[in-house]
Amino acid sequence: MGEPHAPEPRLSKTQRLWRWLKKPLLLGIPIGVFVLLLGIAGFQGVMVASNQNAFCFSCHLKMDTIVQEYQASPHYVSEDEVHATCADCHVPHEFVDKMKVKIVATADIYYMLIGKITKENFEQERPRLAGIVWEEMIATDSANCRHCHTGENFDLASQPQRARLNHQQMEARGETCIDCHTGIAHKRITVE
Numbered sequence: 319m320g321e322p323h324a325p326e327p328r329l330s331k332t333q334r335l336w337r338w339l340k341k342p343l344l345l346g347i348p349i350g351v352f353v354l355l356l357g358i359a360g361f362q363g364v365m366v367a368s369n370q371n372a373f374c375f376s377c378h379l380k381m382d383t384i385v386q387e388y389q390a391s392p393h394y395v396s397e398d399e400v401h402a403t404c405a406d407c408h409v410p411h412e413f414v415d416k417m418k419v420k421i422v423a424t425a426d427i428y429y430m431l432i433g434k435i436t437k438e439n440f441e442q443e444r445p446r447l448a449g450i451v452w453e454e455m456i457a458t459d460s461a462n463c464r465h466c467h468t469g470e471n472f473d474l475a476s477q478p479q480r481a482r483l484n485h486q487q488m489e490a491r492g493e494t495c496i497d498c499h500t501g502i503a504h505k506r507i508t509v510e
């Protein structure tokens with residue numbers, strides 16, 4: 319019968335049930351709350367509400383300096399008027415892509431709870447986070463920028479020469495908005 323083992327402590331049924339529940343529950347709470355919200359408020363309602371700046375501010379205002387930088391940028395005018403919300407630049411317009419970002423944002427809720435990003439470590443973490451955004455914008459050919467800056471809102475003829483010259487050559491050079499316009503809403507990050 320081999321080596322004698324230290325006897326397993328005998329757990330009652332409820333103790334065992336609790337132990338089984340505990341781990342997934344800890345991870346599941348933020349996701350569960352999110353899913354619950356979706357159910358209660360109605361899918362579309364939450365999609366819209368969660369796209370408002372207040373939702374993004376709720377974490378990013380205290381967690382880092384992103385909101386303050388945005389508020390000092392040309393895309394923010396005042397509390398009542400913005401040229402672009404956080405979501406206008408960061409959440410894709412197509413529905414399926416929207417869901418993808420929501421799920422990633424749900425992971426952010428978890429990171430938020432475990433305090434992965436703080437005002438103290440934010441500057442170190444920024445290059446990684448900015449890199450995620452740049453990659454997305456290059457992959458979509460800056461679709462979110464083009465959603466607004468198009469047609470008569472992107473009229474080459476009325477742009478100052480320096481802008482016009484750059485924009486005229488953009489397609490031929492295979493460039494996209496984010497190749498040139500980094501740091502438009504937040505502190506410019508330089509990565510070697």
Ligand code: HEC
Nearest residue numbers: 368369373374377404405408426427429430434435447450
């Ligand atoms: C529950 C808290 C929370 C909310 C609400 C939230 N974020 Fe975040 N966000 C985070 C955390 C935490 C990170 C850092 C994730 C990491 O370290 O990978 C993050 C990272 C990001 C990044 C960096 C790139 C990436 O995808 O990780 C962007 C962009 C971003 N958030 C935009 C938004 C926008 C836009 C909204 C509103 C629609 C929003 N966030 C709402 C907590 C939140």
Ligand code: HEC
Nearest residue numbers: 392393401402403406407462463465466467495496499502
């Ligand atoms: C929801 C609409 C919207 C979105 C999305 C948007 N913009 Fe803008 N943007 C504006 C408006 C409105 C202005 C102010 C009027 C103007 O200059 O056309 C502006 C101004 C600008 C300016 C001139 C002011 C400055 O910051 O130097 C640049 C450059 C610019 N946007 C680039 C971008 C880029 C790059 C993106 C994508 C990352 C983007 N915009 C996303 C609406 C938008």
Ligand code: HEC
Nearest residue numbers: 460463464467477478480481484485488493494495497498
């Ligand atoms: C090759 C680099 C380059 C690319 C790519 C590029 N821009 Fe620009 N853009 C510039 C330069 C340079 C200016 C002039 C800025 C200045 O003088 O400070 C400018 C100016 C602007 C302005 C202000 C125009 C005004 O009337 O003053 C807007 C808005 C803008 N860009 C949006 C965009 C958008 C949207 C895209 C993608 C569709 C884009 N840019 C792609 C280089 C670029």
Ligand code: HEC
Nearest residue numbers: 374378385388393402403404407444447448451500501503
């Ligand atoms: C006009 C478009 C625009 C708006 C509005 C905007 N962002 Fe960004 N954001 C960007 C771009 C572009 C980057 C990529 C880094 C860079 O070039 O500054 C970025 C990067 C980030 C990052 C990564 C960290 C960093 O410093 O780069 C976070 C987090 C983020 N944004 C959150 C937000 C939140 C939250 C809001 C609203 C308070 C917001 N953004 C509003 C365009 C925008």
